[in-house]
Amino acid sequence: MSEQPILELLPAVDIAGGQAVRLVQGEAGSETGYGDPLEAALSWQNAGAEWLHLVDLDAAFDRGSNVDIVQRIAKELNIKVELSGGIRDDASLDRALEFGATRVNLGTAALENPEWTKQAIARHGDKIAVGMDVRGTTLSGHGWTKDGGDLWDVLARLEDAGCARYVVTDVTKDGTLRGPNVELLREIATKTSKPIVASGGISSLEDLRVLRELVPEGIEGAIMGKALYSGQFTLQEALDVAGRR
Protein backbone atom coordinates (compact mmCIF):
# COMPACT_ATOMS: atom_id res chain seq x y z
CA MET A 1 0.00 0.00 0.00
CA SER A 2 1.47 3.38 -0.95
CA GLU A 3 1.82 5.97 1.80
CA GLN A 4 0.08 9.32 1.57
CA PRO A 5 2.62 11.98 0.59
CA ILE A 6 3.76 14.56 3.08
CA LEU A 7 2.78 18.25 2.97
CA GLU A 8 5.57 20.71 3.89
CA LEU A 9 4.46 23.23 6.52
CA LEU A 10 5.85 26.73 6.83
CA PRO A 11 4.80 28.77 9.85
CA ALA A 12 5.06 32.46 9.00
CA VAL A 13 6.71 35.33 10.80
CA ASP A 14 5.81 38.64 9.15
CA ILE A 15 7.67 41.65 10.54
CA ALA A 16 6.43 45.25 10.57
CA GLY A 17 7.94 47.99 12.73
CA GLY A 18 10.18 45.41 14.39
CA GLN A 19 7.24 43.32 15.59
CA ALA A 20 5.73 40.02 14.47
CA VAL A 21 2.32 40.87 12.99
CA ARG A 22 -0.52 39.39 10.99
CA LEU A 23 -2.42 41.46 8.47
CA VAL A 24 -5.90 40.94 7.07
CA GLN A 25 -5.88 40.73 3.25
CA GLY A 26 -2.47 42.44 3.33
CA GLU A 27 -4.04 45.77 4.30
CA ALA A 28 -1.65 48.20 5.97
CA GLY A 29 -3.18 49.19 9.32
CA SER A 30 -4.95 45.85 9.85
CA GLU A 31 -2.11 44.46 11.97
CA THR A 32 -2.49 42.32 15.03
CA GLY A 33 0.82 42.27 16.92
CA TYR A 34 2.43 39.08 18.19
CA GLY A 35 5.53 40.44 19.89
CA ASP A 36 9.19 39.77 19.28
CA PRO A 37 9.75 38.17 15.86
CA LEU A 38 12.84 36.24 16.97
CA GLU A 39 10.88 34.73 19.85
CA ALA A 40 8.05 33.81 17.48
CA ALA A 41 10.52 32.21 15.04
CA LEU A 42 12.23 30.27 17.82
CA SER A 43 8.89 29.10 19.15
CA TRP A 44 8.00 27.59 15.75
CA GLN A 45 11.43 26.00 15.51
CA ASN A 46 11.09 24.57 19.04
CA ALA A 47 7.63 23.23 18.19
CA GLY A 48 9.11 21.16 15.37
CA ALA A 49 8.93 23.37 12.28
CA GLU A 50 11.30 22.40 9.49
CA TRP A 51 10.73 25.66 7.61
CA LEU A 52 10.08 29.27 8.52
CA HIS A 53 8.38 31.67 6.08
CA LEU A 54 9.90 35.03 7.02
CA VAL A 55 8.54 38.28 5.56
CA ASP A 56 9.87 41.81 5.89
CA LEU A 57 6.54 43.58 5.42
CA ASP A 58 7.99 47.09 5.63
CA ALA A 59 10.31 46.24 2.72
CA ALA A 60 7.40 44.72 0.77
CA PHE A 61 5.39 47.92 1.32
CA ASP A 62 8.33 50.15 0.25
CA ARG A 63 8.20 51.93 3.60
CA GLY A 64 11.28 50.71 5.46
CA SER A 65 13.23 47.66 6.42
CA ASN A 66 13.67 45.15 9.20
CA VAL A 67 16.89 43.86 7.75
CA ASP A 68 18.78 43.58 11.06
CA ILE A 69 16.02 41.47 12.62
CA VAL A 70 15.68 39.34 9.49
CA GLN A 71 19.44 38.72 9.52
CA ARG A 72 19.41 37.80 13.21
CA ILE A 73 16.53 35.36 12.75
CA ALA A 74 18.05 33.75 9.66
CA LYS A 75 21.38 33.33 11.46
CA GLU A 76 19.99 32.07 14.79
CA LEU A 77 17.60 29.49 13.38
CA ASN A 78 18.85 26.09 12.36
CA ILE A 79 15.80 25.24 10.26
CA LYS A 80 15.20 26.20 6.62
CA VAL A 81 14.16 29.79 6.02
CA GLU A 82 12.15 31.14 3.09
CA LEU A 83 12.67 34.89 2.96
CA SER A 84 10.32 37.42 1.34
CA GLY A 85 9.85 41.14 1.10
CA GLY A 86 11.92 43.73 -0.68
CA ILE A 87 14.15 41.33 -2.61
CA ARG A 88 14.29 43.22 -5.87
CA ASP A 89 17.90 43.58 -7.02
CA ASP A 90 21.28 41.87 -6.82
CA ALA A 91 22.21 43.59 -3.57
CA SER A 92 19.07 42.53 -1.67
CA LEU A 93 19.12 39.04 -3.19
CA ASP A 94 22.80 38.41 -2.43
CA ARG A 95 22.31 39.74 1.09
CA ALA A 96 19.32 37.43 1.72
CA LEU A 97 21.32 34.43 0.56
CA GLU A 98 24.34 35.52 2.63
CA PHE A 99 22.06 35.65 5.68
CA GLY A 100 21.54 31.94 5.10
CA ALA A 101 18.05 31.95 3.59
CA THR A 102 17.38 28.54 2.05
CA ARG A 103 15.34 30.26 -0.62
CA VAL A 104 13.92 33.66 -1.35
CA ASN A 105 10.57 34.70 -2.77
CA LEU A 106 10.48 37.39 -5.40
CA GLY A 107 7.26 39.38 -5.64
CA THR A 108 7.32 42.87 -7.12
CA ALA A 109 10.58 42.24 -9.00
CA ALA A 110 9.09 39.24 -10.80
CA LEU A 111 6.27 41.47 -12.04
CA GLU A 112 8.24 44.58 -12.92
CA ASN A 113 11.69 43.32 -13.82
CA PRO A 114 11.34 40.17 -15.93
CA GLU A 115 14.91 40.27 -17.27
CA TRP A 116 16.52 40.54 -13.85
CA THR A 117 14.18 37.81 -12.54
CA LYS A 118 15.19 35.52 -15.37
CA GLN A 119 18.88 36.12 -14.62
CA ALA A 120 18.31 35.54 -10.88
CA ILE A 121 16.61 32.23 -11.65
CA ALA A 122 19.45 31.26 -14.00
CA ARG A 123 22.02 32.12 -11.32
CA HIS A 124 20.34 30.62 -8.28
CA GLY A 125 17.98 27.90 -9.53
CA ASP A 126 15.72 26.52 -6.84
CA LYS A 127 16.91 29.04 -4.29
CA ILE A 128 14.46 31.36 -6.05
CA ALA A 129 10.70 31.05 -5.79
CA VAL A 130 8.20 33.54 -7.11
CA GLY A 131 5.38 34.76 -4.91
CA MET A 132 2.22 34.88 -6.99
CA ASP A 133 0.09 37.22 -4.88
CA VAL A 134 -3.24 37.30 -6.62
CA ARG A 135 -6.69 38.87 -6.48
CA GLY A 136 -8.92 37.04 -8.91
CA THR A 137 -6.42 36.52 -11.71
CA THR A 138 -4.58 39.81 -11.26
CA LEU A 139 -1.17 39.77 -9.60
CA SER A 140 -0.22 42.36 -7.05
CA GLY A 141 3.06 43.94 -5.94
CA HIS A 142 4.44 46.70 -3.67
CA GLY A 143 2.74 45.31 -0.56
CA TRP A 144 -0.26 44.23 -2.62
CA THR A 145 -1.08 47.87 -3.35
CA LYS A 146 -0.39 47.88 -7.11
CA ASP A 147 -1.67 45.58 -9.82
CA GLY A 148 1.16 43.84 -11.61
CA GLY A 149 -0.24 41.84 -14.51
CA ASP A 150 -2.27 38.82 -15.46
CA LEU A 151 -1.58 35.62 -13.52
CA TRP A 152 -1.55 33.37 -16.58
CA ASP A 153 0.67 35.66 -18.67
CA VAL A 154 3.19 36.03 -15.85
CA LEU A 155 3.11 32.31 -15.08
CA ALA A 156 3.85 31.50 -18.72
CA ARG A 157 6.78 33.92 -18.71
CA LEU A 158 8.17 32.47 -15.48
CA GLU A 159 7.81 28.95 -16.83
CA ASP A 160 9.92 30.02 -19.81
CA ALA A 161 12.47 31.49 -17.40
CA GLY A 162 12.71 28.14 -15.58
CA CYS A 163 11.20 29.25 -12.27
CA ALA A 164 11.55 26.35 -9.80
CA ARG A 165 8.64 27.00 -7.46
CA TYR A 166 5.61 29.24 -6.92
CA VAL A 167 4.26 30.51 -3.63
CA VAL A 168 0.62 31.26 -4.36
CA THR A 169 -1.31 33.62 -2.10
CA ASP A 170 -4.94 34.53 -2.61
CA VAL A 171 -4.72 38.04 -1.17
CA THR A 172 -8.46 38.15 -0.50
CA LYS A 173 -8.14 35.12 1.78
CA ASP A 174 -4.93 36.05 3.59
CA GLY A 175 -5.41 36.59 7.32
CA THR A 176 -9.16 35.91 7.11
CA LEU A 177 -9.31 32.28 8.30
CA ARG A 178 -11.73 31.58 5.41
CA GLY A 179 -9.90 28.55 4.00
CA PRO A 180 -7.44 28.36 1.11
CA ASN A 181 -8.44 28.98 -2.49
CA VAL A 182 -8.25 25.34 -3.51
CA GLU A 183 -9.74 25.96 -6.95
CA LEU A 184 -7.05 28.51 -7.80
CA LEU A 185 -4.25 26.29 -6.51
CA ARG A 186 -5.47 23.35 -8.56
CA GLU A 187 -5.86 25.47 -11.66
CA ILE A 188 -2.31 26.80 -11.38
CA ALA A 189 -1.07 23.26 -10.78
CA THR A 190 -2.52 22.19 -14.14
CA LYS A 191 -0.36 24.82 -15.85
CA THR A 192 3.00 24.03 -14.27
CA SER A 193 4.89 20.93 -13.24
CA LYS A 194 6.76 22.97 -10.64
CA PRO A 195 5.87 22.70 -6.94
CA ILE A 196 3.39 25.14 -5.45
CA VAL A 197 3.35 26.41 -1.88
CA ALA A 198 -0.16 27.41 -0.81
CA SER A 199 -0.66 30.56 1.21
CA GLY A 200 -3.63 32.53 2.45
CA GLY A 201 -6.72 31.60 4.40
CA ILE A 202 -5.69 28.38 6.11
CA SER A 203 -7.90 28.10 9.16
CA SER A 204 -8.21 24.50 10.28
CA LEU A 205 -6.63 21.08 10.34
CA GLU A 206 -9.25 20.10 7.76
CA ASP A 207 -7.78 22.71 5.37
CA LEU A 208 -4.40 21.04 5.81
CA ARG A 209 -5.93 17.61 5.15
CA VAL A 210 -7.41 18.95 1.91
CA LEU A 211 -4.07 20.44 0.84
CA ARG A 212 -2.25 17.22 1.67
CA GLU A 213 -4.60 15.39 -0.67
CA LEU A 214 -3.39 17.78 -3.39
CA VAL A 215 0.30 16.93 -3.03
CA PRO A 216 0.10 14.53 -5.99
CA GLU A 217 -1.29 17.42 -8.08
CA GLY A 218 1.73 19.61 -7.24
CA ILE A 219 0.85 21.33 -3.97
CA GLU A 220 4.07 20.89 -2.04
CA GLY A 221 3.49 22.93 1.08
CA ALA A 222 1.39 25.35 3.05
CA ILE A 223 2.16 28.61 4.81
CA MET A 224 0.32 29.10 8.08
CA GLY A 225 -0.08 32.45 9.78
CA LYS A 226 -3.22 33.64 11.54
CA ALA A 227 -4.47 30.10 12.26
CA LEU A 228 -1.38 29.33 14.35
CA TYR A 229 -1.16 32.71 16.04
CA SER A 230 -4.84 32.73 17.00
CA GLY A 231 -4.68 29.16 18.30
CA GLN A 232 -7.01 27.43 15.81
CA PHE A 233 -4.59 24.50 16.09
CA THR A 234 -1.07 23.90 17.30
CA LEU A 235 1.94 23.39 15.09
CA GLN A 236 2.30 19.87 16.50
CA GLU A 237 -1.27 19.05 15.43
CA ALA A 238 -0.61 20.53 12.01
CA LEU A 239 2.59 18.50 11.59
CA ASP A 240 0.67 15.33 12.47
CA VAL A 241 -1.95 16.08 9.82
CA ALA A 242 0.75 16.93 7.26
CA GLY A 243 2.46 13.60 7.89
CA ARG A 244 5.59 15.19 9.29
CA ARG A 245 5.71 13.50 12.71
Ligand SMILES: O=C(O)c1ccccc1N[C@@H]1O[C@H](COP(=O)(O)O)[C@@H](O)[C@H]1O
Ligand atom coordinates in the same frame (compact mmCIF):
# COMPACT_ATOMS: atom_id res chain seq x y z
O1 LIG B 1 2.83 38.14 3.67
C1 LIG B 1 2.04 39.09 3.73
O2 LIG B 1 1.11 39.13 4.58
C2 LIG B 1 2.18 40.23 2.78
C3 LIG B 1 1.27 41.26 2.85
C4 LIG B 1 1.38 42.33 2.00
C5 LIG B 1 2.40 42.34 1.07
C6 LIG B 1 3.32 41.34 0.98
C7 LIG B 1 3.23 40.25 1.83
N1 LIG B 1 4.10 39.20 1.81
C8 LIG B 1 5.04 38.80 0.87
O3 LIG B 1 6.02 39.79 0.51
C9 LIG B 1 6.61 39.34 -0.69
C10 LIG B 1 6.63 40.43 -1.71
O4 LIG B 1 7.65 41.33 -1.47
P1 LIG B 1 8.29 42.11 -2.72
O5 LIG B 1 7.15 42.57 -3.55
O6 LIG B 1 9.16 41.11 -3.41
O7 LIG B 1 9.03 43.22 -2.08
C11 LIG B 1 5.77 38.22 -1.25
O8 LIG B 1 6.39 36.98 -0.97
C12 LIG B 1 4.47 38.36 -0.45
O9 LIG B 1 3.79 37.14 -0.38
